[in-house]
Amino acid sequence: GAVVSQHPSWVICKSGTSVKIECRSLDFQATTMFWYRQFPKQSLMLMATSNEGSKATYEQGVEKDKFLINHASLTLSTLTVTSAHPEDSSFYICSVPGLATYEQYFGPGTRLTVT
Amino acid sequence: SQQGEEDPQALSIQEGENATMNCSYKTSINNLQWYRQNSGRGLVHLILIRSNEREKHSGRLRVTLDTSKKSSSLLITASRAADTASYFCATASNQAGTALIFGKGTTLSVSS
Numbered sequence: 001g002a003v004v005s006q007h008p009s010w011v012i013c014k015s016g017t018s019v020k021i022e023c024r025s026l027d028f029q030a031t032t033m034f035w036y037r038q039f040p041k042q043s044l045m046l047m048a049t050s051n052e053g054s055k056a057t058y059e060q061g062v063e064k065d066k067f068l069i070n071h072a073s074l075t076l077s078t079l080t081v082t083s084a085h086p087e088d089s090s091f092y093i094c095s096v097p098g099l100a101t102y103e104q105y106f107g108p109g110t111r112l113t114v115t
Numbered sequence: 116s117q118q119g120e121e122d123p124q125a126l127s128i129q130e131g132e133n134a135t136m137n138c139s140y141k142t143s144i145n146n147l148q149w150y151r152q153n154s155g156r157g158l159v160h161l162i163l164i165r166s167n168e169r170e171k172h173s174g175r176l177r178v179t180l181d182t183s184k185k186s187s188s189l190l191i192t193a194s195r196a197a198d199t200a201s202y203f204c205a206t207a208s209n210q211a212g213t214a215l216i217f218g219k220g221t222t223l224s225v226s227s
Contacts, residue, residue: 034214043203044158044217093157097212102146102165104207104215108157 002028006107023094029074038091050077121218136221138204
């Protein structure tokens with residue numbers, strides 16, 4: 001299966017600053033990647049679908065101008081949290097779908113804390 | 116979006132006991148998967164059951180699927196303290212390349 005990495009694994013930033021999170025598919029070309037968000041003691045919620053070479057698709061309620069997604073290559077998608085606020089503190093996880101419907105490869109996640 | 120409820124939300128048992136978690140979903144699925152997540156960590160894939168299967172085993176895990184009721188259960192037998200984690204079901208549609216939709220999860224605590 002695909003190996004997916006995320007960087008950084010954790011980050012602390014001050015309110016009002018922007019933070020970039022990278023998701024890399026190390027051994028699998030991914031035209032699509034997914035970004036999930038998980039608040040403490042809650043489940044994973046799909047935020048957006050990152051599409052290589054085109055605009056991301058955002059789930060209802062997710063601000064596209066706040067969560068900028070760039071999928072410039074088949075192995076890298078980035079999520080930038082702009083003007084971060086404490087309520088953006090969360091665990092962000094990306095995933096790469098495989099060729100079959102049952103295949104989904106998750107990154108290890110990035111914990112963002114906004115102070 | 117989330118598929119539905121998992122129950123119980125929290126479960127506390129003693130080592131050696133069995134733990135059963137349930138998951139319900141709303142839409143048609145191609146398969147249903149169960150994941151484990153230790154506190155603050157990433158997801159670990161446990162088991163997958165296809166929509167045309169009713170039961171599947173893997174080691175101490177037993178998964179059932181009832182597509183007529185749109186529900187699944189995960190049974191962990193002879194639990195260990197190391198099984199302490201959150202467990203999530205996730206469903207996949209019939210279309211390849213789509214995101215998984217997660218249930219709300221069950222937090223399992225196994226005490227020794």
